[in-house]
Amino acid sequence: MNFTAQKDGVFPGVCSLDCPDQCGLLLHKQDGKIVKIEGDPNHPVTKGNICNKVRNMTARIYDEKRLAYPLKRVGPKGSGQFARISWEEAIETITTRWRKLIDIDGPTSILPYSFYGNMGRINVEGMDRRFFHRMGASLLDRTICNSAGGVGYNYTMGGAFGTDPEDTVHSKLFIMWGINTVSTNMHQVVLAEQARKNGAQIVVIDVHKNQTGRWADWFIPILPGTDSALALGLMHVLFAENLVDEAFLQKYTVGHEELRAHIVQYDPATVSTITGVPVDSIYRLARMYGETSPSFIRIGNGIQHHDNGGMCVRTIACLPALTGQWLLKGGGAIKGNKGFLEHNKQAVQRPDLLQNKQTRMINMNELGKALLDADPPVRSLFVYTSNPAIVAPDGNRVREGLAREDLFTVVHDLFLTETARYADIVLPATSSYENMDFYTSYWHHYIQLQQPVMEPYHESKSNTELFRLLAKGMGYHEQEFQDTDEQMIRQALHENRNPYMDGISFEALVENHYRKANIAGYFEGKMATPSGKIELYSQLMADRGYPPLPTYVPLPDDGPFPYLFVPGPNHNFLNSTFSNNAKHIKLEKTPRLHMNADDASKTGIVDGDMVRVWNDRGECELMVSVGDNVLPGVVVSQGLWADSPQSKHFVNALTPDRIADMGGGATFFSGRVDVEKR
Numbered sequence: 001m002n003f004t005a006q007k008d009g010v011f012p013g014v015c016s017l018d019c020p021d022q023c024g025l026l027l028h029k030q031d032g033k034i035v036k037i038e039g040d041p042n043h044p045v046t047k048g049n050i051c052n053k054v055r056n057m058t059a060r061i062y063d064e065k066r067l068a069y070p071l072k073r074v075g076p077k078g079s080g081q082f083a084r085i086s087w088e089e090a091i092e093t094i095t096t097r098w099r100k101l102i103d104i105d106g107p108t109s110i111l112p113y114s115f116y117g118n119m120g121r122i123n124v125e126g127m128d129r130r131f132f133h134r135m136g137a138s139l140l141d142r143t144i145c146n147s148a149g150g151v152g153y154n155y156t157m158g159g160a161f162g163t164d165p166e167d168t169v170h171s172k173l174f175i176m177w178g179i180n181t182v183s184t185n186m187h188q189v190v191l192a193e194q195a196r197k198n199g200a201q202i203v204v205i206d207v208h209k210n211q212t213g214r215w216a217d218w219f220i221p222i223l224p225g226t227d228s229a230l231a232l233g234l235m236h237v238l239f240a241e242n243l244v245d246e247a248f249l250q251k252y253t254v255g256h257e258e259l260r261a262h263i264v265q266y267d268p269a270t271v272s273t274i275t276g277v278p279v280d281s282i283y284r285l286a287r288m289y290g291e292t293s294p295s296f297i298r299i300g301n302g303i304q305h306h307d308n309g310g311m312c313v314r315t316i317a318c319l320p321a322l323t324g325q326w327l328l329k330g331g332g333a334i335k336g337n338k339g340f341l342e343h344n345k346q347a348v349q350r351p352d353l354l355q356n357k358q359t360r361m362i363n364m365n366e367l368g369k370a371l372l373d374a375d376p377p378v379r380s381l382f383v384y385t386s387n388p389a390i391v392a393p394d395g396n397r398v399r400e401g402l403a404r405e406d407l408f409t410v411v412h413d414l415f416l417t418e419t420a421r422y423a424d425i426v427l428p429a430t431s432s433y434e435n436m437d438f439y440t441s442y443w444h445h446y447i448q449l450q451q452p453v454m455e456p457y458h459e460s461k462s463n464t465e466l467f468r469l470l471a472k473g474m475g476y477h478e479q480e481f482q483d484t485d486e487q488m489i490r491q492a493l494h495e496n497r498n499p500y501m502d503g504i505s506f507e508a509l510v511e512n513h514y515r516k517a518n519i520a521g522y523f524e525g526k527m528a529t530p531s532g533k534i535e536l537y538s539q540l541m542a543d544r545g546y547p548p549l550p551t552y553v554p555l556p557d558d559g560p561f562p563y564l565f566v567p568g569p570n571h572n573f574l575n576s577t578f579s580n581n582a583k584h585i586k587l588e589k590t591p592r593l594h595m596n597a598d599d600a601s602k603t604g605i606v607d608g609d610m611v612r613v614w615n616d617r618g619e620c621e622l623m624v625s626v627g628d629n630v631l632p633g634v635v636v637s638q639g640l641w642a643d644s645p646q647s648k649h650f651v652n653a654l655t656p657d658r659i660a661d662m663g664g665g666a667t668f669f670s671g672r673v674d675v676e677k678r
């Protein structure tokens with residue numbers, strides 16, 4: 001069916017944002033324009049509810065600032081002075097420059113940089129991958145989001161597999177651990193509310209009493225980066241008070257005897273000193289967890305944006321096994337569920353095109369370093385579906401790199417983002433409602449299809465279309481650069497080795513665009529770990545130089561600054577997306593720095609003061625909220641705001657680009673700062 005040709009009507013859609021909920025949408029069209037976006041009541045999990053951000057999405061897709069044409073830079077880098085050019089000139093300029101660079105410096109002098117501003121599988125990890133593999137460009141390790149925790153979880157559980165969120169209506173205890181669920185996973189809140197009506201308790205463990213903490217039955221404040229100690233303290237009590245499920249441990253785990261001996265050192269008094277959680281709270285939580293079934297832990301991203309984040313998630317992931325929760329409907333945990341919906345990535349991304357090429361891997365969390373110090377140097381940067389000048393750590397170094405006059409930078413986006421301001425060539429991107437793609441949630445178990453609903457906005461092009469054009473310009477004439485979007489989706493679903501996706505084909509998705517992974521038999525005790533069991537003791541970790549048992553590792557020293565700084569995302573933006581849309585800025589009002597009243601009174605800061613937050617990496621300015629929603633010694637901000645000379649809201653000026661313990665992960669929340677009245 002051709003939806004774009006129909007001027008009026010209501011069409012099915014998928015939210016393409018990097019959000020676990022991946023809602024089903026209804027797109028209302030009038031006169032060829034989308035005039036309203038609402039939730040699709042037929043979506044089995046999201047059931048017609050969507051967030052305010054996307055309810056206001058039309059303000060973004062028709063924002064007068066949206067890019068309509070290709071541009072070339074006509075002023076100094078970063079000044080935002082551009083002139084309109086044609087697509088022909090844009091492609092010609094880029095490919096001519098790249099051919100020269102490849103001749104002189106080799107293809108690894110070119111670095112692609114992208115993330116998941118659109119979760120469409122063929123647009124954001126499809127044709128682009130084929131293109132850069134064929135070229136032999138530097139590879140990007142895409143580790144900015146959840147990779148430390150992902151690797152940590154895998155050591156325990158063997159893969160990104162967890163509880164079916166639909167089953168959590170049966171849970172009797174929810175532990176929201178380092179996740180701001182009310183803002184970042186709203187349908188988990190809806191499901192928990194249903195369970196709450198049947199008596200379920202909701203516990204939130206966080207460094208900030210934000211909207212999620214306020215919603216909890218019991219909020220437990222904790223010092224940043226200490227959660228693995230708390231989890232070990234819970235294990236201590238569970239073993240000591242015989243609240244563990246011995247039969248489950250025997251049958252489905254390895255290392256429970258070693259663990260039992262190991263956790264003796266993590267007695268509640270010791271754990272309390274580390275975490276700031278009172279001894280009686282540790283006992284109470286452990287007993288609650290040991291005595292309530294089914295219990296469910298939602299493991300968030302907050303705990304793993306720390307230097308010790310991988311080990312922290314690995315440790316928390318052991319808890320459900322201790323009390324045998326995996327056998328119960330609604331019991332267990334979710335860190336991420338993407339394993340159930342893996343498609344045929346080989347066919348889509350074609351890593352075989354890299355064969356016999358000498359390339360190198362650059363960790364995206366070290367973009368500043370890569371642009372300033374890489375040897376051999378990066379001479380050209382191609383940014384798409386991401387906004388590193390705002391979202392990447394140690395942001396001043398990133399911007400210093402982007403400002404290099406000799407760096408040839410191309411940015412493909414819907415807006416002239418802070419990153420695009422540094423570009424030599426800017427290319428306009430379509431929104432996901434203008435493209436065909438398929439979407440696989442990392443929380444619920446549904447794969448969804450988006451068919452284009454509106455014509456491309458002015459001269460904008462999708463990622464797949466752009467890379468087809470670039471391939472042509474580079475003289476890559478092979479078939480894989482001519483495949484259509486539909487062909488690529490078919491390839492993604494064809495000969496897929498993932499048994500949970502059996503029977504899900506392109507036709508099936510066209511017929512019914514919500515298809516559930518066939519998860520029957522997930523927990524039959526055969527894990528994808530080396531031992532085939534849940535690994536409380538991991539020989540693989542020992543072989544790789546980690547402690548093989550769950551362990552608390554303190555955060556490293558980050559300089560002589562009094563506060564740990566936790567700059568997370570906010571409610572009305574999605575990372576930096578929406579930070580340039582007036583409607584969403586108005587909803588979010590102003591960025592705040594939350595500070596404990598004791599700290600404020602010691603420094604003479606009062607509520608509403610503008611403060612300078614600084615360390616040896618940079619500074620930013622925020623308005624203080626004084627109160628008791630953070631512990632002393634901790635300051636928290638929310639939102640990745642765009643900045644300008646008038647509003648210095650650039651929180652990533654302060655964050656470290658150190659690499660976490662596992663998966664090359666980011667350490668956004670392990671930096672220290674000082675705060676002074678401006």
Ligand SMILES: Nc1nc2c(c(=O)[nH]1)N[C@H]1C(S)=C(S)[C@@H](COP(=O)(O)OP(=O)(O)OC[C@H]3O[C@@H](n4cnc5c(=O)[nH]c(N)nc54)[C@H](O)[C@@H]3O)O[C@H]1N2
Pocket residue numbers: 018019020145146177178179180181183184185205206207208210222223224225226227299300301302303306566568569570571572573574575636669
């Ligand atoms: N509204 C909205 N939704 C979003 C996003 C957004 O920007 N806005 N971003 C999307 C993306 S890409 C992601 S990855 C997810 C992220 O969403 P979440 O998984 O919720 O992760 P964060 O919001 O980064 O952090 C969650 C919580 O961890 C807390 N925290 C920080 N450090 C610690 C710690 O050491 N211990 C404990 N216990 N808590 C800690 C923070 O205060 C925060 O409340 O949300 C997605 N959804």
Ligand SMILES: Nc1nc2c(c(=O)[nH]1)N[C@H]1C(S)=C(S)[C@@H](COP(=O)(O)OP(=O)(O)OC[C@H]3O[C@@H](n4cnc5c(=O)[nH]c(N)nc54)[C@H](O)[C@@H]3O)O[C@H]1N2
Pocket residue numbers: 018114115116117118123144145146301384385386387388391392412413414415417429430431432462463567568569574575576577640651652655668
């Ligand atoms: N301080 C701090 N920094 C953080 C975090 C934090 O909690 N604190 N969170 C981190 C996390 S978890 C993440 S995931 C990253 C996210 O970082 P990014 O992935 O960079 O996310 P966004 O800031 O949303 O930027 C996405 C961009 O993609 C563009 N876009 C959308 N659709 C398309 C498309 O189809 N094609 C193209 N070419 N462009 C498109 C949007 O307009 C937007 O400018 O940020 C990280 N940075």
Ligand code: SF4
Pocket residue numbers: 015016017019020021022023050051052053054186574
């Ligand atoms: S951002 Fe998340 S909650 Fe909002 S519509 Fe998209 S998927 Fe749903």
Ligand SMILES: [Mo]
Pocket residue numbers: 018144145146
């Ligand atoms: Mo993320």
